[in-house]
Amino acid sequence: MPPTSEQLSTALRSRLDAAGASWLDAALAAAGSGTLNQLLTAYTGASRRVGKAPLALDTPDGDASAWTLEDAARALLLLQRGTASPDPGGFEADVVACYEQGDSREQESWLRTVAALPAPERFLPLVIDACRTNIIPLFAAVACDNPYPARYFPDSSFNQMILKALFNNVPLARVRGLDGRLNPELARMAGDYAAERTAAGRTVPADIALVTTPIGSTQAHP
Numbered sequence: 001m002p003p004t005s006e007q008l009s010t011a012l013r014s015r016l017d018a019a020g021a022s023w024l025d026a027a028l029a030a031a032g033s034g035t036l037n038q039l040l041t042a043y044t045g046a047s048r049r050v051g052k053a054p055l056a057l058d059t060p061d062g063d064a065s066a067w068t069l070e071d072a073a074r075a076l077l078l079l080q081r082g083t084a085s086p087d088p089g090g091f092e093a094d095v096v097a098c099y100e101q102g103d104s105r106e107q108e109s110w111l112r113t114v115a116a117l118p119a120p121e122r123f124l125p126l127v128i129d130a131c132r133t134n135i136i137p138l139f140a141a142v143a144c145d146n147p148y149p150a151r152y153f154p155d156s157s158f159n160q161m162i163l164k165a166l167f168n169n170v171p172l173a174r175v176r177g178l179d180g181r182l183n184p185e186l187a188r189m190a191g192d193y194a195a196e197r198t199a200a201g202r203t204v205p206a207d208i209a210l211v212t213t214p215i216g217s218t219q220a221h222p
Contacts, residue, residue, distance in 0.1 A: 001059075001061065001063065002063045002064070002115050002116035002147070003057060003059055003063060003064045003116060005076060005079045005080075005083075007057065007059065008057070008064070008072045008075060008076050008079075008116075009076060011055055011056070011057040011072065012024070012050065012055065012069060012072040012073060012076065015050075015053070015055075015069055016050060016069075019049075020049055020050050020051075023045070023049040023050070024049075024050065024073060024076075027042035027045070027046070027049075027073070027077060028076065028077065028080045030042050031076075031077040031078070031080040031081045031084075032080045032081065032083070032084035033084060036094055036097060039077065039081060039094060039098065040097065040098060040101060042077055043074055043077055043078075043098045043102065043106065044102070044103075044106060046070045046073040046074050046077070046109075047070045047105065047106075049073070050069045050070055050072075050073045051068075051069050051070065052068050052069065052070055053068060053069050054067075054068055054069075055067040055068055055069055055071065055072050057072070061147070062145075062176075063115065063116070063147050064116075065145055066112060066144065066145035066146070067112060067113065068109075070109060071109045071112050071113050072113075074098075074106070074109045074110065074113060075109075075113040075116050075117075078094075078095055078098065078113075078117055079116070079117065079118075081094055081095070082095075082117065082118050088119075092122055092123075095117065095123070096123070096126065098110060099111075099126060104135060104137070104138060107130070107138060107141075108137060108138055108141040109141075111127065111130055111138070111141040111142050111146070111148075112141050112145075112146060114127060114148055115146065115147050115148040115151065120148065120152065121152050124152050124153070127142060127148060127149075127152075127153075128153065128157045130142055131143070131149075131157070131160070131161050131164065136168055136170070139164065139165075139168070139170070140170055142161070143161055143164075143165050143170055143174070143175055144170060144171070144174040144175065145174050145176060146176055147176045147177060149161055149175070149176075149177075149181075150175070150176055150177025150178065150180060150181050151177065153181075155181075155183055155185065155186070158181050158186075159183070159185060159186045159189055161175075162175065162178075162186060162189075162190070162211055163189055163190070163193060166190065166193060166205050166207075166208060167193075169205065171207060172205075172207040172208075172210045172211065173207060173210070178210060178211070182211060186211050187211060187212050187213060190208050190211045190212045191212050193208070194208055194212065
């Protein structure tokens with residue numbers, strides 16, 4: 001399960017100085033009762049105010065293993081917005097605005113932490129679309145150390161993400177929940193990719209073996 005607000009707050013505050021903690025209090029207040037512009041300002045300011053060091057939050061399933069301090073702060077802001085908002089549609093629009101109006105680093109934060117938001121499946125089209133990017137750090141924010149794809153992607157989108165990871169030398173060992181999403185079509189696609197690489201005299205990624213033979217659960221995701 002994703003980290004709770006309480007877990008995130010405790011882990012983050014333990015790493016902040018007085019100025020950082022004061023900013024976080026004000027930012028959370030703005031996220032809860034302020035305008036969208038105030039939320040966006042706080043979301044953008046997280047990197048400067050709390051820093052980019054690893055969060056080092058140890059949870060049983062490791063859902064926040066790759067998060068930074070700024071990731072935790074931004075997730076807390078959105079969680080606070082959701083708690084305070086009486087309108088689910090308005091909350092969803094505000095969350096999407098934080099992604100669409102953010103720079104690449106803010107978008108990476110958003111993608112790494114989206115699984116922690118309430119009803120995260122509602123953001124599936126946006127996360128799938130992010131996988132189409134040519135910006136590898138943005139793609140890696142979805143594909144690596146992130147439980148979201150394994151939990152919510154349909155097989156077709158998950159398979160395309162894995163092929164793109166192979167093509168861009170993104171380690172498959174960092175794809176969370178990979179074993180549970182192996183399927184015959186993915187094995188076929190990976191096998192075809194390996195054959196094409198071999199025929200062209202190119203090196204085949206060693207970790208392709210992780211997906212060429214389906215093991216574990218092969219339950220299809222629609």
